[in-house]
Amino acid sequence: MTTEPVAAEDVFSALADPTRRRLLELLSERGDATATELAGDLPVSRQAVVKHLVVLDGAGLVTARRDGRERRYQVRPDALAATARWMNQVAAQWSSRLTAIKRLAEQAEGD
């Protein structure tokens, strides 16, 4: 289960690859799909797609389930939502740091 504290490391590097972002798009549009199907819409082999899906799964962004002899992947709404919230926190943290910087700069001028 990978629905807990999002790991900056994994999420950012997972999202850094264009093919993986595309995969998230495709899965979002279709609801779910197999690696073979996804490979049909991408300029890479099925195996390459599988590798990307493994990375996305590691980052908690997608999940998979067996369906007969197929393996269907789908995005994890909750994980994506959590990631979005987490990004906001990062942004907020930056903001507070920047505020602190400005304050210091102004104090320095005041001296």
Place this chain on the structure above:
Amino acid sequence: MTTEPVAAEDVFSALADPTRRRLLELLSERGDATATELAGDLPVSRQAVVKHLVVLDGAGLVTARRDGRERRYQVRPDALAATARWMNQVAAQWSSRLTAIKRLAEQAEGD
């Protein structure tokens, strides 16, 4: 000078590296610093730090200015804020897609 709109590609991969995230932290705390100074607080060489700073600059997250024979780097508040906003947009986009998925799923059940 690299002051363009945030590129998913660059931002995500820039933020994917732990050392670079640490650099952003250090710069946020100090306001500004040289590569040599930053290397003093990290387990890597000055040259390694310089390379990371180049990447961060490429993503528009930091900027540098000459100060005598020194080159002082600092975070780009505006760019960071823009990135935060952009992340929110990505999150929102995901949300709408997920909503669409759920709607489709429910319709399918209804049939």
Place this chain on the structure above:
DNA sequence: TTCTCGTGCAACCCTGTGGTTGCACCAGAA
């Protein structure tokens, strides 16, 4: 003018990773 010391370049090394191909395996269809 000479000495110092931070920069900027460049050459290298090694690991990670995105991509490929080949093949064995197995569940469902015939």
Place this chain on the structure above:
DNA sequence: TTCTGGTGCAACCACAGGGTTGCACGAGAA
């Protein structure tokens, strides 16, 4: 039972990227 097609390994290849070392250059201090 046999055939078929999607999975799951595993071996391999090429290149990007994080890290290092060495050295020339140049601005400010002495």
